[in-house]
Amino acid sequence: MNDISKKRTGNLISIQDSLVKARFFDDVIMGETAEISVDGKFLQAEVLQILPDPKNADAGIVEMQVFEDLTGAKIGDEVVFKGTPLSVLLGPGLLTSVWDGLQNPLYKLSEEDAYLKPGMNAPALDEEALWDFTPIVNVGDTVAGGDVIGTVPEGKVDHKILVPFSFGPCKVESIIEKCSVNITQQVAIVIDEQGNKHELKLAFRQPVKSPIPFKDRAIPTKPISTGVRVIDLLAPVGYGGTVGNPGPFGAGKTVLQHSLCKYAVADIIVMAACGERAGEAVEVFKEFAELEDPTTGESLMKRMCIFGNTSSMPVAAREASVFIALTVGEYYRYQGKKVVMLADSTSRWAQALRERSGRQGDIPGPEAFPMDIPDQIKGMYQRAGEDLGTGGSLTFIGTVSPAGGNFQEPVTQATMDATGGFWGLSQDRADAKKYPAIDPLVYTTSVYDGFVSWKDRQKMLTTLNEANDIDQTISTIGLKKVPVSNYIQYQKGLTIDFCVMQQDAFEKTDACTRPERLEIINEATQNLIDNTIDFQVGDLDDEQLKELIKHKFDELRQWWRDWNYSAKTEEELAKLPKAVDKFILQEEYAV
Template sequence: MSENVIYSINGPVVKVKNAKDFSMLEMVYVGHAKLMGEVISISKDLTTIQVYETTTGLKPGEPVISTGSPICVTLGPGILRNIFDGIERPLQAIAEQSGAFIEAGSDVDSLDVEKLWDVTMKVKVGDVLKGGDIYATCPETDLIEHRCMLSPLLSGKVVEVKENGQYKINDVVMKIEDEHGQIHECTLCQKWPIKQARPTLERLPISIPLVTGQRVIDTLFPIAKGGTAAIPGGFGTGKTMTQHQIAKWCDADIIIYVGCGERGNEMTQVLEEFSELIDPKSGKPLTDRTVLIANTSNMPVAAREASIYTGITLAEYYRDMGYHCAIMADSTSRWAEALREISGRLEEMPAEEGFPAYLPSRLSQFYERAGYMKTLNGQEGSVSIIGAVSPQGADFSEPVTQNTKRFVRCFWALDKALAYARHYFAINWTQSYSDYVYDLEKWYDQNVGSDFVSDRQQLSFILAEESRLNEIVNLMGPDVLPEDQKLVMEIAKVVRVGYLQQNAFHKDDTYVPLAKQLKMMDVILYLNKKCQEAVAQGKVVRAISETGIFEQLIKMKYDIPNDHIEKLDTYYQDIDNALKSVA
């Protein structure tokens, strides 16, 4: 029996008196039920532990057992296609064992220890390995090859290698001898602390976009592979649906979706949708490259913090294999609320709106783990983070949104008015920004077209001009505008409705390749140029509008299939003919 026992209990916060053998951020087991906890504060008299499970029924005097290690996740084959809670317990296995509700202290292996994997060994006896080197591979899913890597903390000479064949994740497939002569057994899996970033060889410059197929993002506010983005928005503005759409269509190899403190029915929708979706690149189920971490609003509050770190650690693991990973965190506001609740129970001095003073540093620790990296085994991989923020009352001046803006370079501000007007995506083009545009300019020039960035700038200028003119229109009405400014308003409508607005249920509009995006921009800007020439010759905007050419261009996103982009060239002649018919 442990000499350390519970002294006091305050929600998820447990204190132990006169303990001498605990260390900071150590994982401990609390009570007879062996609830998972973490040491977060140590003083001469008291040790404070936050428990990641419900403490209902816990009593003073129950034992607290030291483990001697920080909270770790198990990394190995079987992560993909799985659904975990915030501390990497597989929910499907728990459901089979104890039903729909997670019992306190549920002791279930994170990964299936009985499943056999077809392992191909990549090393031979005598090889010298360093941390991060790949020593075995196996097909984890039809889409992803799992590459078993030596722990970054190990290096040495291979002294024993098993034959290719079928093995369980805990079977020893290789032995190495380190420089001290000690033998280490290597299985198909390893453990890693969730709050410690996995090491890399080098952080590479941002230069490749994360292509999402969503025009307002790819064109106006792009995110790079290895980049960070925030999606702030009030209730019902579409944060979760935006993340769903990006997760479905972006060109990342692996998707890690973290439902942190969100409604259970939203996570259910994710599970149902992802299980039915077919990956457009391979024709296989999308779940073959997806991991879901479900920590819904009715689950223990302390586990919300762990869920974010669990997700980013899984992403870093696949990055180290050479994959490009995208992590969707929905939502970091619920995570910050968990920090605030625990901080309050610890009686810490609150900062703005009751959030702890260390909120900015915790946010930075999370977002700074993104990046485009050269891995320890010489490959290139990336982790891109897209975090939703849920400011109360859609107030972007609140602490979580403002501090998040400090650490992300892409800000997709969702607008309640656009959302209620059924403008999807509801990304406000005047409040949003991306600092990645000029980092990606060279890639766009080489892979899409030299006009892509310049077209984007012209579209942005038209939208900014419309925003300025709207102030006049709201005061005095549209009739006071001269013809050239009326034209700006009409072209801006084509940009807003025909280009930025997208239909997720239309087969050709749910995902739009960059080549089609460029062609659509070219057509709209050609219309703008020709209409300006017509207005300069004295033609009236109303007469141009009556030709129906504006409405025709608004519908081109539906009329032209993605596999017949060349048909967009017919619009140039249609524009010329329409303008010739104007008296």
């Protein structure tokens, strides 16, 4: 065991971009963090590898990645090893916060300078904010890691104060009465089995690379209402589930992520903006503050926290940002909360690993990614899940940005293998400005029963598939040779695609569809699928009849889309199934 109170140091012997080597004479722990002193600033680093020193048998060499720009670093600069692995501060005040990838609070840093400079840091959580602590254990009680010693209200969230997870069984020696405290003040003292005393506060540090345990892990079954029809109908995600969301650039990943942030029914949303555009993160924390949470009616930001390690920030911190965000998600899951974590984009995370392994001189795997990238991706998604023991869940939705939009590339492939759901965005649908560009035929998978029955879901898919086949036929042999009955089937598919699968994310009513409304839409859709329609009037020839059919369906689609935009009251909502029934009978419905 290392005596971490003793100062252990080393000195730089090699500097290359964000990768450094240092010589040390004492001892170094794999994965521990370190501070490098450069021009009077202290830069954060993490140990990646420990090697023998070919020049000095008494010394060793440690390889580290540095989370900040190293300009000005020199050979010989001092490294101080911290003895603790990369960790996150957990406690009240997490919600509404906006951090960089290492949990430095960005608003606080902006008081110092508009630009992020190496060596800048600030306490992760507000140390002055007071929280109303209510104890729930008594002196003499036995507690262990993860047990609740009290609660504080964090907005509308009932935030449980936990014994740090690393603790074994301890006896409570003292605990404060109900009162207001900040996160630096002691709230309890516990004694472990060896007789050592430990001080407990509202917040504690938790290593990020090993997961917080489950109490009673279960397979996710209950679907989340995301408000996005194509997802909730065809590829629902369950509380505690995992989804990979790949798409070429411009296919609408970001708009979809923002929709999920706004409308997914969850207690808490943790967002890791990992290596993506700063502007998108800014939109979330500046604009979402003005929007309402669908369940509480409060500002959306009150259920969110954001890690913004955007694309121009140091690459090494990108990897950290995803693990830090995951750990925050696990922490709230352990408190019984339903957490949705969005990571945009996991490809940037993987690229950070690629940059690093390239610098380390590792033998590259496919497309120069590290050989073990599939295992790392699996390990990451495995941290999501539902916990029956706490009643909480952590759902993980990761976007993937495949190079060249090619889903065969290593990160997309590994993600498909690692996740339970797959929402693939198609370039063709995006080019046709269809939103969301999730292709219902090729790229939706789901292991859950969703908001409609499996049978209804399959019927929708079959109709869309048939329409797609007929479309192909029309494109190759021309409309003339396609039988009228097939043309009707084609028009039905088009209608379901246009009115149900597509949605307007920027139109207030249409942007979010809840289960009740979805049920009405499903009823109308199933009726349209199930019934044959006779369009013949007089004696039109096939060509004229097809034109008439197209015209009738055009009218229906316009009416239906208007309904999507406008129907709100129960009475208005009921109009859709009625209209479709009348359409089937070819009666007047546009009232």
